[in-house]
Every structure is written in C-alpha cells, then in structure tokens.
Amino acid sequence: MDTEMNVRTMPRIGDKAPDFEAVTTTGRLKFSDYAKDKWLILFSHPADFTPVCTTELTGFAERKKDFDALNTRLIGLSIDSVHAHLGWVDNVHKNSGVYFDFPIIADIDMKVAKLYGMLQPNESETAAVRAVFFIDPSRTIRLIMYYPLNVGRNMDEILRSLEALQTADKHKVALPLNWKKGEKVIVPPPKTLDEMEARRNDKSVELVDFYLAKRSLN
Numbered sequence: 001m002d003t004e005m006n007v008r009t010m011p012r013i014g015d016k017a018p019d020f021e022a023v024t025t026t027g028r029l030k031f032s033d034y035a036k037d038k039w040l041i042l043f044s045h046p047a048d049f050t051p052v053c054t055t056e057l058t059g060f061a062e063r064k065k066d067f068d069a070l071n072t073r074l075i076g077l078s079i080d081s082v083h084a085h086l087g088w089v090d091n092v093h094k095n096s097g098v099y100f101d102f103p104i105i106a107d108i109d110m111k112v113a114k115l116y117g118m119l120q121p122n123e124s125e126t127a128a129v130r131a132v133f134f135i136d137p138s139r140t141i142r143l144i145m146y147y148p149l150n151v152g153r154n155m156d157e158i159l160r161s162l163e164a165l166q167t168a169d170k171h172k173v174a175l176p177l178n179w180k181k182g183e184k185v186i187v188p189p190p191k192t193l194d195e196m197e198a199r200r201n202d203k204s205v206e207l208v209d210f211y212l213a214k215r216s217l218n
C-alpha cells in the first residue's frame, strides 16, 4: 500500500473539507448541504455490531443535545452497507433504548474514508480507524483526531475541543492545557513593545510574563 500517497492525500487542519455525496441511514445526502451554516463533526467507526463502536455511537447519541446546543451536526461513517447500519441502529435501540439520531454514511466503496484518510492500511485495509473531523461553518477542517481500532474515544474531550474552538474564534483567544468552559483563557502575546508595556499595566489580565497572560471572559 502506498503510504506516502495516503499521507499526501489526507486532509489537514486548515484545509477545505472535501465535499461528497453519500448514502446514509437518513437517505442520500450532499455533505456541503448537510453542513450548511453549522459546525460539523464527521466521525468514523471501524464496524457495525462491534463492542467499542457500540459504546462510542451510544455516546454520540446520548450527548447529541450538547452538540445541538453548540450549533453542531453529527455524521458518522463506516465501511458497512446501509442494511447493516439499519440493523445495528435498530438492535442498539432495542437493547438499550438509545437511538442513533444522526446520519451514518454507508461507505461501502470506501470513497469517503479514502478522501478523509480514515483508511490507514497499517492499522486495517478494510475498516476505517476512529477519526473525528471538526469542521467549521465555512467548511474548514479545524481539528482532527485519529484513534486506533482498539481504543475508544473520549466524548468529554470531543465536546471540550469543540467548545474550545468556538470560544477561540468568538473571543480571539487561545486555550491552555485542560481548559474548560468558564476557566480563564490566554490572551494573544503582544506584537510590539508598546503592546508589551500596556500588557504589564493591564489590571484585567493575570500576567505570568509578557508572553503568558490569562483573563476571564466575563
């Protein structure tokens, strides 16, 4: 397998998210229409009717209202048929009462998985890895997570990352290690000597040094 080629064609942070049309559990959709004016989480799982994937999609379904509150749509993907998806959605609903209330792409020809670098041949040549693409309303890829087949993702971290991206955009700030909503944010470092001096005298910021300053958002 040409891994060099795979690396070159994998979307990266800052790239425009490639558009596609696909068959999903809610019908055929065009990605750019589905994503219109919304943040989007595009995530892949290796296979339907498998244990880790069942816990993960249950996690997405259970937190869907949190994604809705962040103006964010979910769309899943695996290299399975739509019939397998429907059977799995129904099976999980019967077993646990949880309903996967978002489209899941049936990427049986691997077209979308290849477009997004979700097929990583040294991990598996037939199943997508556990990818998460955070895509903003201008359809720019803002953050990417890749997990291997045998490690489930962390839903709190996915939501925290989404909230961090949106907060960074809204307030033109950066977020420190382990930042959570309500905590202090990092003010961009000064670009001139005058700005540096002003920063030293700014009582609204917690100044560690001229290049590391934090402030509350309220």
Ligand code: BEZ
Pocket (backbone or CB within 6 Å): 046, 047, 050, 051, 052, 053, 054, 127, 149, 150
């Ligand atoms: C799982 O979801 O449990 C799983 C799927 C594919 C490979 C390994 C684990």
